[in-house]
Amino acid sequence: MALKFPIFMDAQSTTPVDPRVLAAMIPYFTEKFGHPASRNHPFDWEAEGAVDSAREKIARLIGARDPKEVVFTSGGTESINLALKGVAEMYKEKGNHIVTTVIEQRAGLDVCKRLERQGFAVTYVPVQADGLVDVARIREAITDKTILISVMFANNEVGTIQDVAAIGKLAKEKGILFHTDATQAVGKIPVDVEAMGVDLLSCTAHLVYGPKGVGALYVRRKGPRVRLAPMMDGGGHERGMRSGTLPVPLIVGFGRAAELCMEGMVEEGKRLAALRDRLQDAILSKVEDAYLNGHPERRLPQNLNVSFAYVEGESVLMGVNKETALSSGSACTSATLEPSYVIAALGASTELAHSSIRFSLHRFTTQEEVDYVTQRMIEVIKRLRDMSPLYELAKEGVDIKSIQWKAE
Ligand SMILES: Cc1ncc(COP(=O)(O)O)c(C=O)c1O
CATH class of the missing domain: 3.40.640.10 (Type I PLP-dependent aspartate aminotransferase-like (Major domain))
Structure with a gap:
């Protein structure tokens, strides 16, 4: 289709x-x-x-x-x-x-x-x-x-x-x-x-x-x-x-x-968990420095939340939002550019809290959509990282945390 x-x-x-x-x-x-x-x-x-x-x-x-x-x-x-x-x-x-x-x-x-x-x-x-x-x-x-x-x-x-x-x-x-x-x-x-x-x-x-x-x-x-x-x-x-x-x-x-929901919850949950796992496995295996947020098992079947190091969640959204609706941080706070307080509460660094993307699947999600989104994410993250001086430094072995930023 x-x-x-x-x-x-x-x-x-x-x-x-x-x-x-x-x-x-x-x-x-x-x-x-x-x-x-x-x-x-x-x-x-x-x-x-x-x-x-x-x-x-x-x-x-x-x-x-x-x-x-x-x-x-x-x-x-x-x-x-x-x-x-x-x-x-x-x-x-x-x-x-x-x-x-x-x-x-x-x-x-x-x-x-x-x-x-x-x-x-x-x-x-x-x-x-x-x-x-x-x-x-x-x-x-x-x-x-x-x-x-x-x-x-x-x-x-x-x-x-x-x-x-x-x-x-x-x-x-x-x-x-x-x-x-x-x-x-x-x-x-x-x-x-x-x-x-x-x-x-x-x-x-x-x-x-x-x-x-x-x-x-x-x-x-x-x-x-x-x-x-x-x-x-x-x-x-x-x-x-x-x-x-x-x-x-x-x-x-x-x-x-x-x-x-009562009638279809079990089947729907299984179907969405399988699609979510497909998305998760493809993204985590093909994008380096990507980290799963939350519990790997005790998790809603339709949910996937990943932090992509060295890129801003907002930039990822801008890169894909003409063709894919995703969310960075919680929908209610994405009007402000504060890092996700939930991801921060899990102990992630501010950078990783800023770089989280939530994928949430639903009753009408198809495998074709999952595969398309996977491909787009791989491309967009690569493009953003290619433009990122921080990513370049990190790849050269520089510890990003040790960088002394010059004061204004
Ligand atoms: C965990 C949680 N609690 C409360 C709400 C608020 O519900 P409503 O949008 O119906 O006011 C939301 C909305 O997404 C939610 O995700």
Whole structure:
């Protein structure tokens, strides 16, 4: 099949809506447009039924016992805000300490920063070189004032998958609530809030081939019953935790997207892991001084993150971006030219943190696309290095770190 450009390999930033998801959504814009919370007439009942059905599908995908535990929000960012701020406000008499990690997505880190300004104490647990957080470090960070542990399920840049079940077990043992930002994990790998001891879980539709603008927060109802202070006051929708008329077409889309993930996740994961390995093996074997970031095995199947020494990630993107959509650092920070804080947190040098490229494959990625991108990467990296005086010096055996840069 002829290649279609640009090739999209940035699926950890967002995904295209699956046509089957779009087809499910369309009637809810024009024909089935009732108000799901009004319950006055058949239009409303139909909308309410559609929301309930979507809620069930999402509950099933994450292993929730009761669909009522799924609270709809506008996306991952809002879910994380509601979880962290909602717990902080509700449980502040019990304690003022939160444990999280240094590699959370910006939504998690920024909420923690705000809570610190409001008098909460936050411990940011470091991660190992492979991106895994050592559960013993979380245990050490816990104090008698700790009310919440918040650790992301899988990282958005390097794809490393945390030992969520072990963290859930620790949280239960200590009687502390556990939130996980599972935005990147849900629909890609098995997620089970019951088996993993998760009390709060954030996810979003636009990373699972659903629409943008809708997400969910799982809020445990039993063992323990989690209570949250709402961020918005209003009609008391979503069990009082998130007021506002629900976006029925988006929710229907999210439900259908969840259903498709449920049906195809295992096969899709295998297919994408095989393509990802093909990309990884070709790049790492053909480009010298290229380093894999993150855990080699405990990683999302569609994720590959590589640092190419002696080249800037931004220059690589500029070299390929007419025909290939990739990402350097996290999508949310690539507007600024700061090195990736995630890669830096794994212990990489600033240079390597600046030179990371994330490839993320998706449901519609083909082998031809993978092979084309491989070839282009090899060419672009070679061209950039041929122009780089640093690379030339390094090849002559000069230790780049020993260079004394002349002050202005
Ligand atoms: C790990 C992680 N958390 C949270 C978010 C934010 O989700 P949303 O874009 O739905 O607000 C993202 C978005 O990519 C993410 O990757």
